[in-house]
Amino acid sequence: MQIMSSASRGSPASNSWRAQFYLSRNTKIAIVFLLPSIVILAAIIIFPIGYSLTLTFQSYSLVIPGKTGQWIGFENYQKIISDEAFWAALGRVGLFTFLAVFIEVVIGVAFAYLLNTIHFGRRLLTSLLLIPTILTPVVIGLMFNLIFNAQFGLFNYLMQLIGIRISDGILNNPSTAFAALVAIDVWEWMPFIALIMLAGMQAIPEQPLEAAQIDGANAWQTFWMVMLPMLRPVLIVAVLFRAAEAIREFDKVYILTGGGPGTATELADLYLYRVSFSNWDLSYGATLGMIMFSLAMAAAILYFYITVKRGEIQR
């Protein structure tokens, strides 16, 4: 995982002043290729972020009369400080992201290791493994809604077969509902981690592994002390991808629990949705969005900084 800008790739390795501004033909072509996406990105990312930022200093509701964009300074930001529900939701999404990504990584790496050792039918297995990941989250939500149904759901039925009688649905109890959402997320995204790790494992040169074996390392030691360190750059990217996804978890929760029972599964994005589209307080919703965005960015930068500083990713 070499981090390199595509523009620098084609430029000649000269350090002269002219060369700094000289664009090779390849670079020009690259720019032409990139331009449409740059324009689109500007339109769909930079403009909305700028607009959201101005909205955070306004009072704007689509249903409450008299709130049509009046400037209110930092009132929205002040409101956040005392908004317990938001902080609780943020805490919940933090826990959700940590648990989901952690479990996904553990199981995903194990899966990848197993897949890496077998040769017969690996392609078929990896293709099958992809199924949960390519399903639409909404479909997954609807599917598990039936599976976890208290009266005629598959889950309770299977549990009953092995002798565990659950009197209530798994989604009807605050703690099991949260656990169920984590489990569904693991089911959906573990294959993604497994596939990335499998690709990483296949890119590892044979020699260090052989050397370790000759030195008398057992399978676990080879994996833990030789293979895993070499996989770390891949792992870091996989975790970053998944964490960025998990932080904005919405679809499945919206369909399965609507944030309930009580507030047990109210994740930050769901709270944002409620503020913006149930209460129609768009300005406050934008403010919450800004805070979320900043926190996620800060976490990503911190994570990246630590890993790069530790030399895991070479610049």
Added chain:
Amino acid sequence: MKNIISWPYIKDIQEVLKRGAVILISLILIASFTACTPSATPPAVPETGLETEAATAESGWSKEYEGTTLNFIAEATLNTTILKELLPDFTEKTGIIVNVEEAPYDSLVQKVVLDFSTHKGGYDIISMPYEYLGSFAENGYIMPLDEELSKDAAPVPDFSTDDLIPSLWEASTKWKDKIYGMPSNSAVMMMFYRKDLMENEQEKAAFQEKYGYPLAPATTWQQYRDIAEFFTRKAGDTLAGETLTQDFYGVSLAGKRHIATVLEWFNYAWTYGGGLFDSSGQLQVNSDANIKSLEYWLELTAFAPPGYTSATWDEVTAALQQGTAAQAITWADTAGSMEDTNASKVKGKIGYASIPTLKEGDKKVAHLGSWIYAISVDTQNKDAAMLMMKWALSKSIQLQLSQKGGLPATISAFSDEELNEKLPYWKQTMVSLEESRIRPRIPQWGQISDILSEQLSRVMVKEVSPADALSEAQKQLQEALKDALPVTAE
């Protein structure tokens, strides 16, 4: 990427690509510009009613707006489906074409609010839940119709405002002395119960022995509770002489964190003498009456099917249809599906009655859930839209709608003899409509429903006590409604 770029024919395609990029960008720009301009500006429609008489067709319906296209959005329900089936009749009579869009509750509200707030005029006429009346009226999103109704612009043979059910007319269309719409259906809550079980001699005797009074459809909450307890049985027990193959429950109720839960609770709160606001318009969410009503409801959950904490009106309907629950407080518009052989195992076994009260002889209350037709202020086709409303509420259309299983909003349809004979819930629906009461229609309704659904759900999963949950709701609502108190118009 490198390989592609050093491809031998690169020089030729370079030029092509450059041009391609320019064209692509231009297309994107054009597309984004066109997306910003108001789409589909409808043709101007003559605004005067002068030629009305002359333009009147043989059917008695005005053909003045022939060729006009109306965009109409309504909730995806049976009523809308039926109305859609009947619309060719309207097009034939008036020459007006109607595009119907169907959407579920949440999505309908969102679409409509976004269309209204951007003044795009995408919808000429909408069917909306009445709790948004205050908000839409005060924001100037929908048109007051008083003048239109009084001058009686276009002659409509089969329609009269006198035929509209008064409670619907008053409660769901009037906001601060102005009329903003007309009722589009007559959803109201009532009590559903298993008539066959109540009439079973064996059960009657057992009930009399256990509770000391005869078994009959509940009229008080105490009776409702006793009946629920009495009929809650395990698989293998006997019910009305038959051995049960699965568990049977005394009630079915909605307890999910969902608007269904909030709407059902209002019935208990109101009959207990509670409500959201006191007589001076201040919040009284944590009043004794409200707490008592919630404690009572929580007590009922002992006799409800598992999973009630994730149940909405859909699950309540299903439990009744599947014959696994003996009673429920639910929506009259699901009664049709109880009597539908394809969907229901209890056809002909369900009785319909008014919602019980705290004490015998108390004033009956039923939660009204009617939707209303309203006209967007941004429409260019106001008169055509008015005509469609009147057509939809005309006697013959309301009758046809009822015959096909929909819920009408007219007295004539409810007093139709044939329908009364055929539909066991017909009479009761009309009675419940007369007893009906409305939920607050203030612009802050969204927040009210949101806060209450969270707190009620916490009670249902026994996370907090009713008193604590309602105190928390009171606190949150006080903050959310601080600019709106006291609430003088509900």
